[in-house]
Structure formats: structure tokens, C-alpha cells
Amino acid sequence: MNDVMIEITDLTKSFGENQVLKGVNLRVNRGETVVVMGRSGCGKSVLLKHIIGLMKPDAGRIVVDGIEVTALGGEELIEFRKRFGMLFQGSALFDSLSVWENVGLGLLEHTDLSEEQVRRIAREKLELVGLSQVDDLRPSELSGGMKKRVGLARAIAMDPPVILYDEPTTGLDPIMADVINQLIRRLQATLQITSIAVTHDMNSAMKIGDRLAMLYGGRIVFEGTPEEVKATDNEVVRQFVEGRAEGPIPIYEE
Amino acid sequence: MNLVGYIGKSVSYSVAEVGAVFILLCVAVKRIPKAVRQKHLVVEQMLKMGVGSIPLVLVTSVFTGGVAAVQAAYQFQNYVPLRYLGSVIGKSVVIELGPVLTALVVGGRVGASIAAELGTMKVTEQIDALETLAIDPIRYLVTPRLIAGVIMLPIITIFADFIAIMGGYIVALVGLGINTHVYFTSLKLFLGGLDIFSGLIKAVFFGIIIAMMGSHHGLKTDGGAEGVGLATTRAVVSSCLLVLITDYVLASLLFRGVFAG
Numbered sequence: 098m099n100d101v102m103i104e105i106t107d108l109t110k111s112f113g114e115n116q117v118l119k120g121v122n123l124r125v126n127r128g129e130t131v132v133v134m135g136r137s138g139c140g141k142s143v144l145l146k147h148i149i150g151l152m153k154p155d156a157g158r159i160v161v162d163g164i165e166v167t168a169l170g171g172e173e174l175i176e177f178r179k180r181f182g183m184l185f186q187g188s189a190l191f192d193s194l195s196v197w198e199n200v201g202l203g204l205l206e207h208t209d210l211s212e213e214q215v216r217r218i219a220r221e222k223l224e225l226v227g228l229s230q231v232d233d234l235r236p237s238e239l240s241g242g243m244k245k246r247v248g249l250a251r252a253i254a255m256d257p258p259v260i261l262y263d264e265p266t267t268g269l270d271p272i273m274a275d276v277i278n279q280l281i282r283r284l285q286a287t288l289q290i291t292s293i294a295v296t297h298d299m300n301s302a303m304k305i306g307d308r309l310a311m312l313y314g315g316r317i318v319f320e321g322t323p324e325e326v327k328a329t330d331n332e333v334v335r336q337f338v339e340g341r342a343e344g345p346i347p348i349y350e351e
Numbered sequence: 352m353n354l355v356g357y358i359g360k361s362v363s364y365s366v367a368e369v370g371a372v373f374i375l376l377c378v379a380v381k382r383i384p385k386a387v388r389q390k391h392l393v394v395e396q397m398l399k400m401g402v403g404s405i406p407l408v409l410v411t412s413v414f415t416g417g418v419a420a421v422q423a424a425y426q427f428q429n430y431v432p433l434r435y436l437g438s439v440i441g442k443s444v445v446i447e448l449g450p451v452l453t454a455l456v457v458g459g460r461v462g463a464s465i466a467a468e469l470g471t472m473k474v475t476e477q478i479d480a481l482e483t484l485a486i487d488p489i490r491y492l493v494t495p496r497l498i499a500g501v502i503m504l505p506i507i508t509i510f511a512d513f514i515a516i517m518g519g520y521i522v523a524l525v526g527l528g529i530n531t532h533v534y535f536t537s538l539k540l541f542l543g544g545l546d547i548f549s550g551l552i553k554a555v556f557f558g559i560i561i562a563m564m565g566s567h568h569g570l571k572t573d574g575g576a577e578g579v580g581l582a583t584t585r586a587v588v589s590s591c592l593l594v595l596i597t598d599y600v601l602a603s604l605l606f607r608g609v610f611a612g
């Protein structure tokens with residue numbers, strides 16, 4: 098099963114003068130987890146938002162499961178998003194809703210399940226991410242790490258075939274980070290979920306990725322398995338993986 | 352400074368704004384059938400607008416009625432018998448003061464809170480999150496507020512009218528020595544169906560304006576906390592201006608026919 102689930106071709110995007118994506122090409126096969134690595138501000142979140150249609154590219158195409166996202170609009174686009182789960186970098190929980198309502202909102206809106214049933218499913222998903230007895234709290238009562246995990250529970254609540262993770266482990270302690278890494282692995286292994294995770298946490302990238310891709314200077318400059326990443330002599334990738342200040346990547350933006 | 356360029360830019364900006372609000376309104380209206388199925392969202396907004404505004408409207412109206420009585424009595428001096436005080440207060444309150452002052456007070460309170468809430472949701476990516484859950488933010492956030500505005504503004508206006516008339520009555524009774532019977536007889540004497548109708552029609556339009564200005568400025572917020580503050584200010588200022596302009600336009604449309612005919 099090597100059919101392509103997500104195909105990004107020559108994607109470019111600028112914000113005014115700031116050209117963030119300069120021609121990104123990336124393929125993700127069905128059931129595969131690809132990790133996009135890159136420095137803060139290199140355009141990882143922007144890339145994810147294009148895949149789910151929250152941003153429109155200046156040029157280029159994105160095809161997900163045979164559907165061209167970049168050509169969709171209005172109600173079609175809303176319908177299309179049902180096949181995605183997305184974890185936001187800043188969690189983006191709804192502050193006016195309780196934790197279980199946050200996790201269950203998609204189910205409440207799109208299914209005929211009763212409130213009791215949704216509450217039960219929400220509780221199951223929260224347990225998967227290591228949270229219990231927080232159902233009735235408000236997001237403002239949670240720590241940053243807990244918010245991230247509620248966001249993750251919300252992303253997987255509808256059992257979507259594709260999940261996008263924006264920095265899933267940033268801000269978590271190392272132990273909880275590993276719980277999340279394992280959860281992402283397990284989702285991929287048991288449910289054949291296709292996912293793209295973006296991160297600058299190398300440890301997590303190595304653990305969850307079937308393949309890793311390096312986003313640098315607005316392009317994907319390297320792609321390979323974790324083993325290939327360890328063995329590569331690509332200087333940009335080496336510098337990033339080893340976390341060195343010296344190397345080809347400039348510290349200040351030019 | 353290039354004045355022509357500046358004016359040109361302001362005009363094209365305003366035209367774009369009006370267009371954007373109009374499109375938002377059209378989409379919000381189109382989503383009404385879907386939105387009314389989720390009554391809890393609409394009811395929640397109605398309660399927020401109504402219950403929260405009552406104390407403010409109460410104070411505003413009671414003093415408006417009182418002032419109307421004092422000022423009318425002063426202007427009547429030597430020209431009009433004081434027993435007509437009730438009709439002048441009734442008419443001005445029902446046609447003009449009730450709807451407009453309610454809209455300005457509620458617009459400040461509710462318009463600001465809509466813009467701040469949606470603006471915060473925008474800058475913290477909660478709007479994006481709604482979209483990723485395949486929930487249309489206009490259907491989920493804007494339409495319930497629009498429906499609530501259209502229903503609640505007339506209701507609050509009726510309440511405000513009543514309180515203002517009572518405020519006028521208290522002043523008339525205590526301060527001017529007009530008795531109850533005289534006040535209410537003259538109140539009914541000239542108060543016609545058109546007066547009440549036009550007041551409520553105005554309120555409906557004001558409800559639309561307040562909900563749409565709050566939503567529009569909230570949804571297009573960017574730039575963090577500062578952006579939210581800016582959106583809130585813009586929502587209040589633009590809804591107050593639009594209320595006054597619309598008031599004039601509606602008054603001309605509703606009452607000019609009467610004089611012409």
C-alpha cells in the first residue's frame with residue numbers, strides 16, 4: 098500500500114514582502130507519518146494550514162486523497178475538513194466550552210449521538226492522552242501541557258483518517274512527551290492514520306516519523322528515514338539534528 | 352501630504368468595508384435555517400444581550416423620560432397647555448429616543464463584547480480550530496448573534512419605551528403637578544400605530560447593525576491583544592455611527608410619505 102494520500106506540488110506563499118514558502122514539494126503515503134522539521138519561523142505552521150485549507154497558496158497544488166484542496170471553497174471545503182484532525186501549536190481550545198465539550202464539539206455538531214454518548218467518547222479520548230477528571234474544567238484552568246493534550250484529544254475525537262500535528266510535544270515534560278510520541282505511533286500502527294507532524298524536537302521526530310523532511314529556506318531540502326537522517330552528510334540537516342550554532346544555517350534572518 | 356491620495360484611499364477602504372459587511376450579512380442570513388436548529392446557541396446570545404443590558408437600559412430610560420418631561424414643559428411655557436405633555440413625551444420616546452438610545456447603549460455594551468470575544472477567538476486560532484472541525488464560523492458564531500440582535504433589540508426597546516414613559520410620568524406628577532389621568536389620556540391621544548411600528552422597525556435594523564459590526568470587526572482582527580482592543584473600538588464607533596445614519600434614513604422613508612400624502 099504505497100498510494101499517495103497527500104501530495105504537495107510547488108507550493109509558494111508570501112505575506113507581503115516575506116516569502117515564507119518558495120516551492121515546497123512533499124508526498125505522504127497512506128498510513129505513513131512524515132515529520133517536517135525546521136527552525137521556528139521557517140513556515141511549518143503555514144504549511145499545515147495550507148494542507149487543511151485554512152490558507153490559500155499563491156501558487157502550487159495540494160491534493161489530499163484525490164481531492165484538490167486548493168480548488169475548494171465554501172461548503173465543499175468545510176465538508177472536506179471532516180477527514181482531518183488538527184492539533185494546533187497553541188492548542189486553540191474554545192475558552193467558552195468545558196474540556197469535554199471541546200473534545201466532543203465535532204461529534205455534537207456532526208453526529209446524532211446523545212450528549213451522554215459524546216461525553217463518554219470524550220472521556221475515552223482524554224484518557225488516551227493521559228488526562229482524567231478534567232472533563233468539566235474550563236481550558237483556562239489547565240496548564241499549558243494539559244491544554245496541548247486536550248487539543249490532541251480533540252484532534253482524534255472523530256477518528257479522522259488524516260491527522261496534522263503542529264508541535265505535538267513542545268511544552269511537555271520529557272515523560273509526557275514520550276506518552277504522546279507513543280500515542281502517535283499507536284494511532285498510526287493500529288488505525289493506519291496518515292499524518293504530518295511538524296516539530297523542532299529531534300527526539301520526538303526520530304520516534305514518530307516513518308520519514309523526516311527538512312524545511313529550510315522555504316523548500317524541503319532533505320527527505321529520508323530516521324536512519325538516513327542520522328547518516329546524512331547534508332550540512333543543514335546535520336547542524337539541525339545536532340543542534341549546533343555553527344554551520345550553514347544563519348542565526349539571523351537575512 | 353497628499354490629500355487626494357489620502358481621500359482616495361479612505362474611500363476605497365470604506366467601499367471595501369461595506370462590501371465585506373454586506374457579504375458577511377448575506378452568508379449569515381443564508382445560514383439561518385441551519386442555525387435555528389441549534390436553539391441553545393441563539394438562546395445563549397439572547398440572554399447575554401437582554402439580561403445584561405437591562406440595568407443599563409433601565410437607568411438610561413428613566414432619566415431620558417424625566418429629562419424629556421422637564422424640557423418639554425419648559426418649551427411649552429406660554430404656548431402649549433401642559434396637559435399635552437404626555438403626547439409629546441410618548442411620541443418622542445416611542446419613535447426616536449427609545450430605539451436610538453437603546454441601540455447606542457446596547458451597541459456599546461453588546462457590540463464591544465461580540466468584537467472582543469470573536470477577536471480573541473481569531474487571534475488565538477480558535478476560529479481556525481472551528482473550521483478544522485468542519486464547523487462554519489459564520490453559522491456557529493455570527494448567525495446566532497444576528498438572530499439574537501434582531502429579536503432582542505425590539506424587546507429591549509419596548510422595555511425602554513415603557514420605562515421612559517414612566518420616568519416622564521414621575522416628573523410630570525411630582526414636579527409639574529400633572530395628574531395621572533391627564534398624562535395618560537394625552538399619551539394615548541396622538542400615539543398612532545405608525546409611531547409604534549416605526550420605532551420597532553428601527554430597533555430591528557439597529558439589532559442587525561450591532562450584531563454585524565461586532566462580528567465583522569471581531570472576525571477580521573489580527574495582531575494579538577492590541578488588535579482585539581482596536582477591533583472593539585471600531586465595532587462600537589461604527590455601530591453608533593451607523594445607528595444614527597440609519598435612523599435618519601428610516602425616519603425619512605417612514606415619515607416623508609405622510610407629509611407628501
Ligand SMILES: Nc1ncnc2c1ncn2[C@@H]1O[C@H](COP(=O)(O)OP(=O)(O)O)[C@@H](O)[C@H]1O
Nearest residue numbers: 112115117135136137138139140141142143144
Ligand atoms: N497570518 C500571517 N500573516 C503574516 N505573516 C504570517 C502569518 N502567519 C505566519 N506568518 C509568517 O510566516 C512565517 C512562518 O510562520 P510559521 O509557519 O508560524 O513558523 P513555524 O515554522 O515556527 O511554525 C513567519 O515569518 C511569520 O511571521
Ligand SMILES: [Mg+2]
Nearest residue numbers: 141142186263
Ligand atoms: Mg509553528
